[in-house]
Amino acid sequence: MTLNAQKIILNEERNVQLTVMLQAVDGEFGAIHARPAILILPGGGYEMCSDREAEQVAYPYMAAGYHAFVLRYSVKEHKDWPNPLNDYEQAMQYIEDHADEWHVKTDKIVVAGFSAGGHLAACAATIAEHKPAAALLGYAAVNRQVTTFIQRGEELPAPVEQVDGNTCPCFLFAARDDSTVPIENTLDFAKALTEYDISYEVHIYNYGDHGFGPGTSSVLTTNACARLANWQPDSISWLSEMLGYDTFNGFVEPTCPGKVNGNREATLSAECTIGYLMTKEEASPVLDPFFQVVRQIGKARFNNEEVLFKVLTECKLRNLMIVAGQPEEAITAIDQALRQIPNN
Amino acid sequence: MTLNAQKIILNEERNVQLTVMLQAVDGEFGAIHARPAILILPGGGYEMCSDREAEQVAYPYMAAGYHAFVLRYSVKEHKDWPNPLNDYEQAMQYIEDHADEWHVKTDKIVVAGFSAGGHLAACAATIAEHKPAAALLGYAAVNRQVTTFIQRGEELPAPVEQVDGNTCPCFLFAARDDSTVPIENTLDFAKALTEYDISYEVHIYNYGDHGFGPGTSSVLTTNACARLANWQPDSISWLSEMLGYDTFNGFVEPTCPGKVNGNREATLSAECTIGYLMTKEEASPVLDPFFQVVRQIGKARFNNEEVLFKVLTECKLRNLMIVAGQPEEAITAIDQALRQIPNN
Amino acid sequence: MTLNAQKIILNEERNVQLTVMLQAVDGEFGAIHARPAILILPGGGYEMCSDREAEQVAYPYMAAGYHAFVLRYSVKEHKDWPNPLNDYEQAMQYIEDHADEWHVKTDKIVVAGFSAGGHLAACAATIAEHKPAAALLGYAAVNRQVTTFIQRGEELPAPVEQVDGNTCPCFLFAARDDSTVPIENTLDFAKALTEYDISYEVHIYNYGDHGFGPGTSSVLTTNACARLANWQPDSISWLSEMLGYDTFNGFVEPTCPGKVNGNREATLSAECTIGYLMTKEEASPVLDPFFQVVRQIGKARFNNEEVLFKVLTECKLRNLMIVAGQPEEAITAIDQALRQIPNN
Amino acid sequence: MTLNAQKIILNEERNVQLTVMLQAVDGEFGAIHARPAILILPGGGYEMCSDREAEQVAYPYMAAGYHAFVLRYSVKEHKDWPNPLNDYEQAMQYIEDHADEWHVKTDKIVVAGFSAGGHLAACAATIAEHKPAAALLGYAAVNRQVTTFIQRGEELPAPVEQVDGNTCPCFLFAARDDSTVPIENTLDFAKALTEYDISYEVHIYNYGDHGFGPGTSSVLTTNACARLANWQPDSISWLSEMLGYDTFNGFVEPTCPGKVNGNREATLSAECTIGYLMTKEEASPVLDPFFQVVRQIGKARFNNEEVLFKVLTECKLRNLMIVAGQPEEAITAIDQALRQIPNN
Secondary structure: OOOOEEEEEEEEOOOOOEEEEHHHHHHHHHHOEEEEEEEOOOOOOOOOOOOOOOOHHHHHHHHOOOEEEEHHHHOOOHHOOHHHHHHHHHHHHHHHHHHHOOOOOEEEEEEEOOOHHHHHHHHHHOOOOOOOOOOEEOOOOOHHHHHHOOOOOOOOOHHHEEEEEEOEEEEEEEOOOOOOOOOOOHHHHHHHHHHEEOEEEEEEEOOOOOOOOOOOOOOOOOOOOHHHHHHHHHHHHHHHHHOOOEOEEEEOOOOOEOOOOOOOOOOOOOOOEEHHHHOHHHHHHHHHHHHHHHHHHHHHHHOOOOOOHHOOOOOOOOOOOOOOOOOOOHHHHHHHOOOOOOOO | OOEEEEEEEEEEOOOOEEEEEEEOOHHHHHHOEEEEEEEEEEEOOOOOOOHHHHHHHHHHHHOOOOOOEEEOOOOOOOOOOOHHHHHHHHHHOOOOOOOHHOOOEEEEEEEEEEEEHHHHHHHHHHHHOOOOEEEEEEOOOOHHHHHHHHOOOOOOOOHHHHHOOOOOOOOEEEEOOOOOOOOOHHHEEEEEEHOOOEEOOOOOOOOOOOOOOOOOOOOOOOOOOOOHHHHHHHHHHHHHHHEEHHHHHHHOOOOOOOEEEOOOOOOOOOEHHHHHHOOOHHHHHHHHHHHHHHHHHHHHHHHHOOOOHOOOOOEEHHHHHHOOOOOOHHHHHHHHOOOEEOOO | OOOOEEEEEEEEEEEEEEEEEOOOOOOOHOOOOOOEEEEEEEEOOOOOOOOOOOHHHHHHHHOOOOOOEEEOOHHHHHOOOHHHHHHHHHHHHHHHOOHHOOOOEEEEEEEEEHHHHHHHHHHHHHHOOOOOOOEEEEOOOHHHHHHHHOOOOOOOOHHHHHHOOOOOOOEEEEEOOOOOOOOOOHHHHHHHHHOOOOOOEEEEEEEOOOOOOOOOOOOOOOOOOHHHHHHHHHHHHHHHHHEEEEEEEEEEOOOOEEEEOOOOOOOOOOOOOOHHHOOOOOHHHHHHHHHHHHHHHHHHHHHOOOHHHOOOOOOEEHHHHHHHOOHHHHHHHHHHHHHHOOOO | OOOOOOOOOEOOOOOEEEEEEEEEOOOOOOOOOOEEEEEEEEEOOOOOOOOOHHHHHHHHHOOOOOOEEEEEEEOOHHHOOOOOHHHHHHHHHHHHOOOOHHHEEEEEEEEEOHHHHHHHHHHHHOOOOOOOOOOEEEEEOOOOHHHHHOOOOOOOOOHHOOOOOOOOOEEEEEOOOOOOOOOOHHHHHHHHHHHOOOOEEEEOOOOOOOOOOOOOOOOOOOOOOOOHHHHHHHHHHHHHHOOOOEEEEEEOOOOOOOOOOOOOOOOOOOOOEEHHOOOOHHHHHHHHHHHHHHHHHHHHHHHHHHHHHHHHOEEEEHHHHHHHOOOOOHHHHHHHHHOOOOOO
């Protein structure tokens, strides 16, 4: 028998519990010797951990091959920060400690959080020691304005202010008409991720208000638009692109990097954007010959030598060189030259 | 915490095990005081119970609000018929005995079986004492030709021969290129259900061979057409039509009856088909006035008084009367008169 | 025969063309006497009108019952603003002039635009005289930074600066890794819509770059994430919620208003948000009794009389009164009293 | 402008019309120099050609890159067989004659028919001179019982009796509760295709009755199950597997052959099924050594030398050899030897 479900008390005093739902590996599962995992953080304003954003959220990911964990963290009288974050760190450490026994791929643990649990998941994505491989953030409270009131005056980090180049890829979703956590939270977090070149996906649905969890009819408490439950299959599809996925015959590699360009890496490269490279004087000698080509194209097609530099600020050098018909060797040569230049 | 997973030994000698995966009710789940359930019967030629057709099959139904059970029935040296069927009956009895404790709606237990487990599920649908509310049959072995060889010579019922008016609604699926259980098994079972007016749905996918289970990439062992995994969301949608479904705010009634017409009920009615009613002499006095109308329409539109009786054999009387513009009172009157006539 | 396709020259000198693709009404289409319509504005940096963002974009909407139009507006040497906007206005006027003949519901004309065509569609949504019923904006260029360079120095409106309470509902989509129109364009436009309480939906897909059009394999020129083509069925679903939809048996009313609350209407009402109503001194006499109830709940549950006012700024008064258990008559009474107060 | 729609009178006397809806090629469509096409045959009992099963059916295929044609064939007083079939042949010939001009891939013309149009499409699939590449058959009238009455006594071919090894791959769909064309028509046609090893896909939906066309809300006249409109995206997906598909960067080859095995080819091969090969004495010398291996496996695993031959009748020799661990050279050698043996 393959199901292995248990409840683990992580902290008796604060009533912190970890539900563990494991799956079989090896044997009839062929090349699957270990599995990715999802750690679910229910919402509830740090006053409770909602059952509607807990086990039922896990099942689609289990159907997709993930182990699943639900963390019921410190709430109510125990909610003082950083108690919930400490609970998260402890849970991740516990999972890591049992990774061999449970056949968990520790570099592929995804965190999913809702509302206040989304606040906690966004903290995991930004400031935690145990950084997840990706985060699913559902109508997450991330702005200063909201966090101020969740904690009734006590100091809580506003994750939107904590995003940096080490933040993990994120999948954001919410309903436009959220009456509890204003939709700006989702938009602002996406902008912060943009600033640091982090990969992400965003789905803001027409209506469904706050707290819809999986969005399925067996959980919904309110009217909702027809697409609300799409975030689960869509996030599974997104995760397979970000983390790769297991099959009976072997692992399939990811198709999308964690960052949309090379602007935050240790050295410059052909994956940096034109806009970024133009700010790097040290790169001029390497880039000038190709930039002359770009100017000629601009002049020929738009009668403006500089126009392409202005329009294509977000275009990666490699892509522009391909489109401009540069031979592969030329691209490789420039890339290698750029990789000699530290990215400060 | 809401997950309640356990393994129950139903028969130690034959190694029969029931995995129980329960879900929370009441409280945050509002009007959901009990839940429908799915009992999964893995395949394996009665030589094993495949882990690929077991717990992972359950999760999408759990996400849709079902409790889930996996029965590992008698196989190998214990497979002599009717051991597996007895295991099924025992499991259903066990669930019924714990229905109050587990909050199971005993009139909404669905059985799902694959290959040899599909044979067992089809036996449940046709000849078992504990009749399920509906059956999902995946590349099920139901023809005499196949069952003969599964049991290596011992007598096994061929479910296709056992279908009758008491058979539960069925959802059938398989791959066209099944190399183990010929696709005729699915087609023949659908024909048998047709003969007895049972509601059903059929999906035969382009390719995917035998034993694809949920059809997801984490379980598939072979190439498969792109639609193969659709049977799970499609069967959940079908079940909600056949059994209704629970929401936070209350139960939503089914939209489809278990039989496509009234031909198998205790009395005649307006839900019987034209073709069937025409064989019932006792109904002539009730029907003759309307049948004259039908003859006139046939004559006017097709220059043939009898044509509509021949074309519309499968049309229910009620529907034909609506299309023919009969007033609701006339339909009700005929329906009530027909319901006085026993259906022999 | 039902198809009625034609090309109309709107402006010979500037080569402005309107492709008209009409559908049958009445007869076998029952209650469908007129149809909604979609007007498609292809992209191309105001240098061309891309065929990949034209007729093929129209077909899914035609399958959903819409008439379709494709406008090839002024580009290249004719692109000086406001030529393209004038072309749009002329096309809308032309459609209105032929609405009876073509069976078009003029209050249900949707505009869809891509890239530079998305800029034009966003201008239609904000500043045009012929305001569409809804706008679909694909990787639209709406920020000042982008519009500056599309027009190579000439003054072009930046739609993100033009959003106000009269802007139509919008459906926004783009790819995270857009290398031509930075993803901030989509995020900023959503923020502007938020500020004016406009209904919208947003889908930002993991990767797919710029110019993916319908996102189908027959049009895509680059690698793309698996969900990229979802925006078409999703936008059709969204439109049916915003505009209602036609069936053989009659029109089905919209389920979502064009604004998420009543904050921008002529008078106050129970559809205004708590946060907004708290800024209206004139409403105090009407609201104070209920606000006392809210304070008591805050005190009882969170030991803080003001907390709910701070958390629930986006909650509509009506919804809060329902959750607080107020009788329907009380809600109606307050709503009517508020509707006597002008909303300045 | 890319749309090219026209109506062509194929036969003035019988009012036969071909609607032509073409799409652009080359230029912005890259490697797409010609396109596959779909020819739609509406239903209507040979008394009419229904507008609900005509142009609106075409649009999803056009969105997927197909040219589309709708044939309004001989009905009513002109319906005498073989008039409709002659209309079909004439239409196909007309398309072939214009293939260069219209950029049609003549080996990738799909026919789609509904009800009586499904009868005509099934005749195209079986007995026509212009054989389509694939056929989509919606609640098609194919049994003798139905065809007898469609034509009111005149002799009409029953396609279910005409299936043979030259029949094209078929995609079948209907609703379980079809009250006009009994569901046996779909099941029997699938059985006939099975007998001749033709590739196919079948979807029988829970309820939706007869004549649902595309199954979308803008066309449906009756209640229908939630999955009814899936047949269009599913058939597009199926067609891409059977015919391959075009992309900007080139053609993608089919992934599924037109026949599920090699039993109907001119010579034997490793693609023939075990069951079929066992009936061929001439193949014994080639197969006997491997068959001995199969017997040993049967004995070792099931204590029965013959069991695998009986269970695996539908298994292709190549697949069984792979599973049995035979080296690729051995498989190639046997395949080549078998290809020397004519298949009578």
